[in-house]
Amino acid sequence: MSHTLGFIGLGVMGGSMCANLTRKSSKPVHVFDMSADAVAKAVEAGAIAEASIDALAQRADIVFLSLPSIVQVEAVCASLRDARGKVRTIVDMSTSDVARTRALAASLAADGIDYVDAPVARTAEAAIKGTLLIMTGASAQAYASLEPLLACMGSDLLHCGGVGAGQTVKILNNMMVFMTVNALAEILTIGRRAGLDGKTLFDMLSKGSADSFALRNHGMKSLVPDTYPEKIFPMAYAIKDAALALTLAKEAGFEPHIAQHTYDIMCEARDAGFAQNYHPAMVRVVDGRIAADKQADKQADKHVDTRASHPHA
Template structure:
């Protein structure tokens, strides 16, 4: 049986990955990071600790665990194809990308053939909760692999949900974002209608948050990022569109009209 995780290669230190990797460093893991942007890994090592690597292979070689958090499953596949030859038997890959369950299952099968385990563990909570280590994490994979990954996940999140086999975490994340996007869109439509009627938008948000119309968006987005015209909550529209596409894909794969 593979032993406890002590060393981690962390691939992808963007808006979410940076604070997540920083929390792993704070938790005492030996973390080696890399990023597609030149100099970004070195900047992280200087500011947050850990070690900088120049490419995914250097970040993954000899590690107990490799964490990937990149924009798409296609990129995850490209990364795992590069690092697979240098992963030791018994290593664990934790893909925290909001990815495609079907593609993730394919990648997991390829890694399993090499003696490497994989789980998917996408997150929710945005940059603020990534910084505080209070993310919600939706995980999919074999129980033994999830048990082994738990100390790593607990360094980044406080709400860890086992959703099923490999790919189940990503399916749950996509469906969560489907619900989130629906609430956001309906809320924005209501604010627009209300403003045209003559209601104050800020007062509307206050009423929604004291009533049955309360949503995550009304609590954490409308005043903070929309009404002040900042629009910079750290989660780009293109990523939400991607996640909604994955939710529709899950619907098609389950023969659910979408």
């Protein structure tokens, strides 16, 4: 395949994915991102920097996207189409709305551009190692042609069906993780209040039928030490993906209870100031700390108001 590649969106996941694509594909990879630092890192890995989306469109015939949401994907696709360059295939590796993905694919097809959804799962470390799970929605022919390139970034590749099928699987995968983290937060809270050490509890659970990736990753690495750093799949991103899952349910005429409850908990955590923190921070809602903080703030405000109304007290 004598293709020239493009990559737009060099964030926590996209930057590492692009680096693997550049090193392993043996093809020219032209890159663009709003972050100069991100572009510089891509160039260090062997990519070719472009000053704009329009410039990239003149040089790449297959363009990969790794962007925050369908809003940015639609905008970038419009720019690629308007550039009337070499682009013939766009591969969206973001997590995007299913209905809008299919509508975008139909619109681009009218201009002779093939659109494929190939969202990824697993951690930032997996992105670095090239061991992501990639779920693809595309025709059989399009998938076959892209498979060698996707293999540069992922160790497990799934052809889920036609356009939009990859996004459907990815959205449900993420929703399952969020619900599992919610369940782990409840179990941890019950265990601690019953006098158990959280680390010991989760270590024991990992030896039996309660074991899961979420328990070993989200649970042991984040919930137990109670650490929720920024720039690791933040609450705001999780809420976006959960909303996509709820939209799928609504379109199917189904009212999910666990998914809706988990979404509401994450929204409460976001509103309490954890929008940019790793999403297992939802435990602070589950175990009551956020409610306690709110009550403390109300008491403090009441005390201030009382002193203000009685300045000589």
